[in-house]
Amino acid sequence: MTPAIVIDSLKKNYGSLEAVKEISFSVQPGEIFGLLGPNGAGKTTTIRCLCTLAKPDGGKIEVGGVSVIDYPKATRKRLGYVAQEVALDKILTGRELLQLQAALYHLPKTIAKERINQLISLLDLGEYGDRKTGTYSGGIRKRLDLAAGLLHQPEVLVLDEPTVGLDIESRFIVWDFLRKLREAGTTVLITSHYLEEIDALADRLAIIDGGRVIASGTPSQLKDRLGGDRVTLRIREFSPLSEAEQAKTIVQALPFVEQIIINTAQGNSLNLVVSVGSNPLSKIEKSLEEVGLPIFSLAQSRPSLDDVYLAATGRTLMDAELAAASGRDLKAEKKQQMK
Numbered sequence: 001m002t003p004a005i006v007i008d009s010l011k012k013n014y015g016s017l018e019a020v021k022e023i024s025f026s027v028q029p030g031e032i033f034g035l036l037g038p039n040g041a042g043k044t045t046t047i048r049c050l051c052t053l054a055k056p057d058g059g060k061i062e063v064g065g066v067s068v069i070d071y072p073k074a075t076r077k078r079l080g081y082v083a084q085e086v087a088l089d090k091i092l093t094g095r096e097l098l099q100l101q102a103a104l105y106h107l108p109k110t111i112a113k114e115r116i117n118q119l120i121s122l123l124d125l126g127e128y129g130d131r132k133t134g135t136y137s138g139g140i141r142k143r144l145d146l147a148a149g150l151l152h153q154p155e156v157l158v159l160d161e162p163t164v165g166l167d168i169e170s171r172f173i174v175w176d177f178l179r180k181l182r183e184a185g186t187t188v189l190i191t192s193h194y195l196e197e198i199d200a201l202a203d204r205l206a207i208i209d210g211g212r213v214i215a216s217g218t219p220s221q222l223k224d225r226l227g228g229d230r231v232t233l234r235i236r237e238f239s240p241l242s243e244a245e246q247a248k249t250i251v252q253a254l255p256f257v258e259q260i261i262i263n264t265a266q267g268n269s270l271n272l273v274v275s276v277g278s279n280p281l282s283k284i285e286k287s288l289e290e291v292g293l294p295i296f297s298l299a300q301s302r303p304s305l306d307d308v309y310l311a312a313t314g315r316t317l318m319d320a321e322l323a324a325a326s327g328r329d330l331k332a333e334k335k336q337q338m339k
């Protein structure tokens with residue numbers, strides 16, 4: 001079967017910054033595919049290239065077997081794009097905005113009317129359709145934006161951080177809707193830095209960091225590849241490195257400890273991988289007690305996507321985001337994108 005999306009060795013630079021160094025993945029028709037990564041990883045740049053909004057500096061992009069770079073107009077018809085930030089004209093009602101959008105897609109009026117009614121009902125927007133969008137909450141605005149992206153019935157829907165800043169209820173409504181779209185055969189590509197969002201929605205995912213794919217597969221494949229359970233150990237709330245290293249030496253001698261790293265970004269806590277069924281917590285406690293080291297916290301869990309990220313990069317997704325946020329000039333980027 002021809003993949004719905006192929007991205008092969010994509011590269012994109014902004015001046016001297018290599019925003020996308022080398023990204024490759026493919027998405028099968030009818031799949032929800034997640035791009036997971038911290039802010040600044042290159043997710044938005046990748047999907048802007050896919051949606052013909054940015055010109056790649058290298059690589060191949062195809063939608064339904066057709067090159068996006070050679071045939072931008074044809075591929076645009078097959079794609080629906082829901083951007084991260086919704087820019088709505090506040091004076092128009094939701095319905096008027098959709099009518100305007102339908103006109104931009106050259107949809108005949110009767111078809112447009114029918115689709116708008118359908119989408120308003122599917123997205124539970126009934127009572128909001130005839131209200132001005134300036135009065136909408138973030139969740140309602142996002143649902144209207146989804147409707148706008150789907151008006152021309154694209155084969156592939158691309159969503160950039162669709163639930164960022166939304167309350168839980170609106171988030172679940174969007175998730176539910178995306179699952180229904182998948183059932184109806186639409187291919188969905190979604191970027192997110194919410195682990196639980198990708199875990200809950202995606203059939204397959206690629207984890208992106210620093211402009212590269214660092215892992216890909218189904219959520220369970222990625223977690224299973226990590227092997228045993230995770231244990232997080234904190235000697236103190238913020239331990240000196242020397243103490244964390246001392247604890248590491250002791251704990252890694254225990255036979256069930258498969259892997260251990262010191263997470264410097266998290267107060268020098270220790271992240272362990274332990275073989276399943278070893279009942280490790282009491283044994284770790286005992287070994288530290290014997291050398292007089294305290295324990296601030298000790299917890300065991302099944303591997304998560306964050307552990308996949310941690311294993312690949314040595315830091316958690318949240319730490320990566322904090323680091324990225326401190327070095328970014330969002331205003332300058334916006335200006336660039338407007339050009």
Ligand SMILES: Nc1ncnc2c1ncn2[C@@H]1O[C@H](COP(=O)(O)OP(=O)(O)OP(=O)(O)O)[C@@H](O)[C@H]1O
Nearest residue numbers: 014019038039040041042043044045328333336337
């Ligand atoms: N228009 C632009 N001009 C200059 N640099 C940019 C521009 N857009 C993005 N960048 C930079 O490219 C890198 C990748 O950004 P990108 O927006 O693709 O990441 P992201 O993973 O989507 O994160 P976010 O969710 O915050 O958008 C970052 O270092 C960012 O600062």
